[in-house]
Amino acid sequence: MARAATTSDAFNAVAEPRRREILTLLVVREHAVSEIVAALRIDQPSVSKHLRVLRDTGLVRMRCQGRQKFYQTNAEAIRPMHEWTATFERYWSHQLLRVKERAEARAKQISEKDSSHKEKP
Amino acid sequence: MARAATTSDAFNAVAEPRRREILTLLVVREHAVSEIVAALRIDQPSVSKHLRVLRDTGLVRMRCQGRQKFYQTNAEAIRPMHEWTATFERYWSHQLLRVKERAEARAKQISEKDSSHKEKP
DNA sequence: TTGACATATTCCGTTATGGGCATGTATTGT
DNA sequence: ACAATACATGCCCATAACGGAATATGTCAA
Numbered sequence: 416m417a418r419a420a421t422t423s424d425a426f427n428a429v430a431e432p433r434r435r436e437i438l439t440l441l442v443v444r445e446h447a448v449s450e451i452v453a454a455l456r457i458d459q460p461s462v463s464k465h466l467r468v469l470r471d472t473g474l475v476r477m478r479c480q481g482r483q484k485f486y487q488t489n490a491e492a493i494r495p496m497h498e499w500t501a502t503f504e505r506y507w508s509h510q511l512l513r514v515k516e517r518a519e520a521r522a523k524q525i526s527e528k529d530s531s532h533k534e535k536p
Numbered sequence: 537m538a539r540a541a542t543t544s545d546a547f548n549a550v551a552e553p554r555r556r557e558i559l560t561l562l563v564v565r566e567h568a569v570s571e572i573v574a575a576l577r578i579d580q581p582s583v584s585k586h587l588r589v590l591r592d593t594g595l596v597r598m599r600c601q602g603r604q605k606f607y608q609t610n611a612e613a614i615r616p617m618h619e620w621t622a623t624f625e626r627y628w629s630h631q632l633l634r635v636k637e638r639a640e641a642r643a644k645q646i647s648e649k650d651s652s653h654k655e656k657p
Numbered sequence: 658t659t660g661a662c663a664t665a666t667t668c669c670g671t672t673a674t675g676g677g678c679a680t681g682t683a684t685t686g687t
Numbered sequence: 688a689c690a691a692t693a694c695a696t697g698c699c700c701a702t703a704a705c706g707g708a709a710t711a712t713g714t715c716a717a
Contacts, residue, residue, distance in 0.1 A: 416675055417675060417676095417701065417703055418539065418552070418673075418674040418702080418703070418704075419552065419553070419674095419675090420702095421703090421705095426550060426553075426556070430540070430548045430550075431539075431704090431705085432547075433705095435547070438624075439623070442623075442624055442627050447664095448663070448665095449662095449663065449664085458707075458708095459663085459664070459665090460664085460665075460666080460707080460708085461706070461707085463664055463665050464666085464706095466664095466665095467665080481715070482663045482664075482714040483663065484663080484664065484665095488624070490624040490625075490627035494624075494628050496617070496621045497618065497621035497624070497625065499556070500615075500617045500618035500621060501618060502560070502563075503559075503611040504611075504618065506563050506609070507611035507612045507614070507615050537671075537704090537705055537706055538671060538706090539672080539674080539703080539704040540704095540705090541673075541674090542673085542674070554675090569693070579676075579677075579678095580693085580694070581677080581678080581694090581696080582676065583694090584694060584696080585675075585696085586675090587694095588695080602685070602693090603683065603684040603685065603694075604684095604693065604694085605693080605694065605695095
């Protein structure tokens with residue numbers, strides 16, 4: 416199996432830096448494709464392709480108006496990512512404590528090695 | 537150019553579902569590789585390869601003890617993702633409002649079409 | 658209808674993934 | 688020294704991404 420498709424979920428879609436830029440741009444207000452091209456200096460076909468991925472994963476919504484198409488970020492689709500990362504929040508809060516723990520673990524490890532101990536799995 | 541390497545940043549590393557599972561497992565307490573293999577039912581070489589990616593991106597820390605290697609999630613490395621997604625938080629809070637706005641935009645669009653208007657870019 | 662404009666799609670080449678399997682390396686126990 | 692254990696790495700393959708250039712689709716204007 417190869418890498419999961421970029422359209423498989425928000426995590427994969429957002430892995431691409433350009434797409435993150437696009438999402439950031441489109442969350443404030445909707446933009447036509449040509450506006451995205453101008454704002455981010457990306458080739459139009461490339462923008463369209465990125466938008467396709469973002470649309471397939473529900474990260475953006477589209478609205479047609481004449482020959483223009485206005486895209487806007489669907490923030491709700493980013494929420495699962497926010498919640499997943501949030502589960503780690505309490506751990507980085509304790510970061511200083513963990514660093515201390517690791518230091519102690521290293522110290523213990525060294526003292527064990529010094530006294531030539533054995534492990535017991 | 538192809539897709540960015542999985543080791544290029546946390547976003548790419550975390551795009552892989554297995555790696556997310558591993559991070560979730562290792563955030564509570566450190567685990568030896570064999571424990572990860574047993575807990576997640578993934579082949580050992582595959583686990584090692586995932587850990588390699590996670591280590592290269594700073595998402596996990598390793599501690600050697602005898603022939604075992606204990607891995608633990610470095611939550612701090614997930615923080616940038618959390619913060620990026622957080623920038624969208626205020627937008628999904630206003631989700632109901634935005635839905636209403638879009639409904640109005642559609643209504644306006646339809647009324648314009650009905651009266652055969654032209655656009656002016 | 659024809660042409661200009663706004664987007665979307667296709668084709669191509671390069672690159673790298675992730676799984677499966679085999680093998681390499683380091684550490685421990687006898 | 689040797690076998691066993693615990694991980695890591697290498698190799699192959701099918702899959703697909705991304706960029707670039709060309710082209711297709713769709714809409715409006717004259």
